Amino acid sequence: MSAPAAIQDAASGLAAAHVTYVLRLADTSLILGQRLGEWVGHAPQLEEDLGLANLALDLIGQARLLLSYAGELEGRGRDEDALAFLRDAPQFVNLSLVEQPNRDFGHTIVRQWLTDTWQLLLYEALTHSSDARLAAIAAKAVKETRYHQRFSSGWLVRLGDGTAESHERVQRSLDELWRFTHELFAADETDALVAAAGIAPELAALEPAWSARITADLQAATLTRPPAAAYPWHGKRGAHSEHLSHLLAEMQQLPRAHPGVQW
Amino acid sequence: MNQDWPLFEVFIRSRAGLEHRHVGSIHAADPAMAIEHARDVYTRRQEGVSLWVVPSAAIIASDPAEADSLFEPARDKVYRHPTFYEIPDEVKNL
C-alpha cells in the first residue's frame, strides 16, 4: 500500500472509530434513560418517582447531545431522532448492562450504580479529551453523574444494609448483573484508535479506580463482590441480549409507523 | 398500612446574599436522603444554591393563640423606627 493511501485509510479508520465511540456513549445514556422512563408513576415512594425522573432527564439530555454530535461526525445527515428511532438493534452500540430490564427497584439501583461509577470516571477523563466538543459535553455530564452516583450508591447501601430481605434481593441482582461489567474495560480496536488520538482515555487505566470505588461501596452495603466473569457478548459491538429489540420496538414504534413526519 | 418516613421541612437559599426560605416538606428515611428528596422535588427550576432540611419534629413554633402577647406589644414602640425622629433638612448624614 502506498504511503498516502495508508494515511488515508488510517484517517478514515480513526474517523469511523470516532463516530462509533461517540455513538457508544450516546446509546448507553439513551437506553438507560429509556429504562428509567419506565419507572415514572411506579416507584416505591413519590419522592423516588421524581428522583428517577431526574436521572432519566439527565441521561436523555446526554444522549441528545451525543447523538447530534455523532450524526455530525458521521456526515450522512442523520440527526438525533433519525439515529434514535431508525436504527435496528444490531446497530446500537450501548453497553449490554443498560438494556437489562428494570425488575425491582433494587435491580434497577444495582444496574444504575454499576453504570454511574463507570460513567463518572469516564466523563471525568473525557473532560481532557483532544475533542473539544466531547470535552464540553463531558464537563456537563460529570456534574449530573456525580449526583447519580451519590443517589445510586446511597440506595445500594440502604438496601444492602437494610433488612434481610433487601440484602438478599440486591445481592442476587448484583450476582446476576456482574457478568455485564466485563464489557466496561474490555478495550477493542475502536477504543485503541480513539485513545491513541487522545480523544478518549485508555479504558484499562480507569479500571483500578472503578474497582476500588465498587469495593468500598459494597463494603458499606455489606454485599459480597461476585467473582470476575468473562462475558464477551458486548453490546458496544452490537452483540445484544434479547431485551434490546423489545425495548426498541416500543421506543421506535410511532416514527416507524409514520415515516417522514414532524412530531 | 406502612409507616411514613419522617417528615422534614425544606428551606432554600435562592442565591448568595439571601436567607433560606421555607418552601414545603418531604418525607425521608435519613438525612442524606432528605437532601436528595428536597433537591429533586424543590430545585428543578434553579430555585436555589443552598438547601436546609430540618426534621419537622425539631421545629419549635410559637402558639398562634399567644400571638397577641408575643407580637402586639411591639406595635406601639414606634421610637424603634427612624421616621419617628425629626431632624432638620440642613443636617446631613443622619
Add this chain to the structure above:
Amino acid sequence: MYTQALDSQPQSPPPDSAAEDALAARFQARVDAEDKIEPKDWMPEAYRQTLIRQISQHAHSEIVGMLPEGNWITRAPSLRRKAVLIAKVQDEGGHGMYLYSAAETLGVSRAQLVGQLLSGAAKYSSIFNYPTLTWADVGAIGWLVDGAAIMNQIPICRCSYGPYARAMVRICKEESFHQRQGFEIMLTLARGSAAQRAMAQDALNRWWWPSIMMFGPSDADSRHTAQSMRWKIKRFSNDELRQKFIDITVPQAQFLGLTIPDPQLRLDEASGHYAIGPIDWSEFHAVLKGHGPCNHERLEARRAAHAAGAWVREAAAAHAAKLAARAAA
C-alpha cells in the same frame, strides 16, 4: 409552623359553646378580611375537614394523573417530546407532593391519605379514569385537561388557607408549560399528515366532554359550594369556571382547524359566550363511582407500586435505624 411541638402552656380546658361561637365569628371575620389562616390557627373543625378532603383529593388527582401520560413516555415519537413528557409527568408528581405537604399541616399524615386513596375511600378527579389511546391524547390532555386545571387552580392561589394557597402558587407557575406543550403537540399534528390530523381530531372527540365535566356539576346540584365560598376555599362557581374555559378553548380549537364534538355548540352574539349542548352527567357519576374505563387499572397501578415498594421503604427505615444506633453507641 407545622409541628406538634408548640412552646405554649399546657392545654387549657376546651372552650364552652359561647366561647366557641366567638372564635368562629372571629375566624369568619379574618376570612372575610382576606386574612390568611395558617397551621395551628384556630379553625372550625368542618373547615379543617373540608380542606383535608379537598386538598387530598387534589393531591390524589395529581398522582393518579401521572399514569395516563406516563403511559406514553417510552413511546414518545422524538427525544425532545420524551424529555418534555418526563418533565411534565414529574411535575404532576411534584404537585401531588406539594399538596400532601399542605394537607399534612392540618394534622393528617401522608400514610393515612395514601391509605385512603389505595383503599378506594378517597376520590380523585374523574378525568384520569379515561385511557390514553394514541400519542395525540398526550397533546389533548395538556391542552384541555391542564387548561381546565389551570382555570380551577388560579383562583385557589387566593384561598384562605395559607399552605394551600402557597402550594397553588407554586403549582400554577409550573402548570403553564404543561398546557403549552400539549397545545404544541396538537398544533404539530394538526399541521401534519392526514393520519396525524385524524389522530388529533380523534383525541379531541374523546377528551372534550370529560374535560368539560372536570369542573363538576352545576352548583345548584353541588352540596359543598356555598360553605366553601364563605370560607374562601372556593372562589368561583363550577359553572363560571366551565364557561370561562369553553370561551377560551373554542377559538383555540378553531385555530387548530379541529372540530369540537358538539353539534349544538354556538356563539351567542348577545352575551359573547359560547353555548354548548347537554352534558351527560350520568357518565360523570358512573366514572366517579368507579365504573369508568380505567378506574380499576389506575388504582391497581397505584396499589401495585405501593405493594412492590414496601420492602424498599422498610429497608430504608431499617438502615436509618441502624445509622441512629451506631451514632448513639
